[in-house]
Amino acid sequence: IVRITGEATGRSLILLDELGAGTDPGEGAALAKAVLNHLLSRNVKIIATTHYGELKEFAYLTDGIENASVEFDLETLRPTYHLQIGIPGASNAFSIAARLGLDAAIVAEARANLASHSEATDELIRRIEQSHREAAEQRRAAERSSTDAGSLRRRDEEQLGRLDSARDRVEYKARAKAEAMITTYSRKLDHTLEQLAVQKKDSKRAHDL
Secondary structure, eight states: OHHHHHHOOTTOEEEESSTTOSSOHHHHHHHHHHHHHHHHHTTOEEEEOOOOHHHHHHHHHSTTOOOEEEEEETTTTEEEEEEEETOOOOOOHHHHHHHTTOOHHHHHHHHHHSOHHHHHHHHHHHHHHHHHHHHHHHHHHHHHHHHHHHHHHHHHHHHHHHHHHHHHHHHHHHHHHHHHHHHHHHHHHHHHHHHHHHHHHHHHHHHHO
């Protein structure tokens, strides 16, 4: 860390695993925040992992830093490997210990021993994670609804297209039939007029005689 803070530039990418670990948690978290602030002031790109709640809060409250976590399934006690941007991860130590069979009284005493602030922070993180999962499910449901609506719209458009085609065919046939009838009647009318003209001539000739 000494070498990194001394040599890092705006072109550097720094990877820090469990920054501030291995010492008193309070001092470790304070040191970690100071290191991150120093690197941020030099526009360094940083990826840092931590279990410290103070650092998660620090990331939430500091411009230029984004929390992220890998989702953990408490039912199976396995990570899902789903990266969640903007959501800090909870340690879930008590829940995991209880699921693994640690005596309930021990877990209860551990919860009581934990500082109320840290407990509230973890509870807030869990609520954020739950809200994120619910929002993701609502988004997926909306996408499914949108897909269904799109399918219905396309089906309706196809049906309208078929109806338009059928109407055009009917109109074409009706026009063709009407034109044929008009042609037939015109021919009959012409023939009738010719016959009348002939009869008129014959009648006149007979009168003259």
